[in-house]
Amino acid sequence: RAKERGKNNFQFYTADMNASAIERMKLEYGLHRALAKNELEVWYQPKVALDSTRIVGAEALLRWRHPEMGMISPGQFIPIAEESSLITSIGEWVLDTTCADIRSWRDAGLLDGRIAANISGLQLKYSNIVETVSRILKKYDLDSSVLELEITENVAMDEDSGMVEVLHRLQTLGIYLSIDDFGTGYSSLSYLKRLPVRGLKIDQSFIKNLHQDRDDAAITQAIISIARSLGLDLVAEGVELEEQRQFLVEKGCLCGQGFLFSRAVPREEFAELLKKQGVLQLVELGEPA
Ligand code: C2E
Numbered sequence: 001r002a003k004e005r006g007k008n009n010f011q012f013y014t015a016d017m018n019a020s021a022i023e024r025m026k027l028e029y030g031l032h033r034a035l036a037k038n039e040l041e042v043w044y045q046p047k048v049a050l051d052s053t054r055i056v057g058a059e060a061l062l063r064w065r066h067p068e069m070g071m072i073s074p075g076q077f078i079p080i081a082e083e084s085s086l087i088t089s090i091g092e093w094v095l096d097t098t099c100a101d102i103r104s105w106r107d108a109g110l111l112d113g114r115i116a117a118n119i120s121g122l123q124l125k126y127s128n129i130v131e132t133v134s135r136i137l138k139k140y141d142l143d144s145s146v147l148e149l150e151i152t153e154n155v156a157m158d159e160d161s162g163m164v165e166v167l168h169r170l171q172t173l174g175i176y177l178s179i180d181d182f183g184t185g186y187s188s189l190s191y192l193k194r195l196p197v198r199g200l201k202i203d204q205s206f207i208k209n210l211h212q213d214r215d216d217a218a219i220t221q222a223i224i225s226i227a228r229s230l231g232l233d234l235v236a237e238g239v240e241l242e243e244q245r246q247f248l249v250e251k252g253c254l255c256g257q258g259f260l261f262s263r264a265v266p267r268e269e270f271a272e273l274l275k276k277q278g279v280l281q282l283v284e285l286g287e288p289a
């Protein structure tokens with residue numbers, strides 16, 4: 001009813017809404033200004049070799065420092081950005097900021113490896129992502145091998161959307177592509193084989209109870225063997241416990257990220273981590289012993 005009355009009846013409309021709808025509207029309103037007001041930040045979570053816990057990479061994770069609401073998780077505001085056209089500009093900002101950081105860490109002799117950023121499905125579909133990525137790499141004089149893009153499973157599996165074509169163009173550019181939250185979607189393995197991806201990230205929902213739930217342990221083992229058969233790299237997400245780390249190493253998953261090692265940290269803190277361990281190199285973890 002409120003909507004039919006048109007834009008001038010804003011007041012009436014808000015009176016009708018529940019608290020969560022109001023919260024959501026506040027977020028959407030704030031998000032429009034977040035970029036201009038420098039409220040967004042990119043933080044980095046280390047990816048580590050699970051046997052030595054040495055840092056072998058990192059994932060760029062978006063943070064929003066809201067002036068009243070404090071730190072807001074991307075899980076809360078990315079969906080809102082996706083419903084408006086904001087995801088394109090925010091996504092581009094994340095790529096630009098990540099590449100600027102990669103440039104400065106390379107200049108400081110701290111980084112010789114690859115950093116991953118998350119890409120939204122809509123950003124892949126509706127923005128000219130290939131052109132954007134090449135322009136940003138050029139801007140910071142970076143080779144495409146320094147950047148990894150994580151795409152969630154359901155987005156990558158969307159056969160009708162021309163997604164495969166876009167992924168192929170990114171791969172041709174030299175970008176390392178990986179599938180995020182693997183195991184939660186509905187991958188067909190034959191389709192997975194045709195995608196130009198280099199790695200899979202096991203979703204954290206399987207890792208969470210791995211050490212005490214037989215099904216989760218079995219699923220994780222199955223994903224490890226799929227990755228091995230298809231020659232894909234593997235990262236376990238959400239490793240929080242030593243038992244989980246041990247299980248993964250034993251079963252041959254050699255790379256992981258999670259609170260056991262580090263949360264996502266601001267760029268300065270990530271640089272400190274790199275300084276402590278020496279230059280981050282592009283490590284090929286290879287086959288387990
Ligand atoms: P994701 O890409 O699967 O990222 C992993 C999430 O798990 C991150 O949450 C990370 O902080 C969290 N995490 C890492 N280790 C652990 C752990 O040991 N335990 C637990 N409980 N959680 C852990 P975050 O940063 O809140 O991001 C949530 C999601 O938001 C991401 O899931 C990703 O899908 C999306 N996202 C984040 N940054 C961006 C971005 O720049 N662009 C887009 N399109 N999406 C983003």
Ligand code: MG
Nearest residue numbers: 059118150180
């Ligand atoms: Mg991710």
Ligand code: MG
Nearest residue numbers: 180181201237
């Ligand atoms: Mg994930």
Ligand code: MG
Nearest residue numbers: 180181203204
């Ligand atoms: Mg996730």
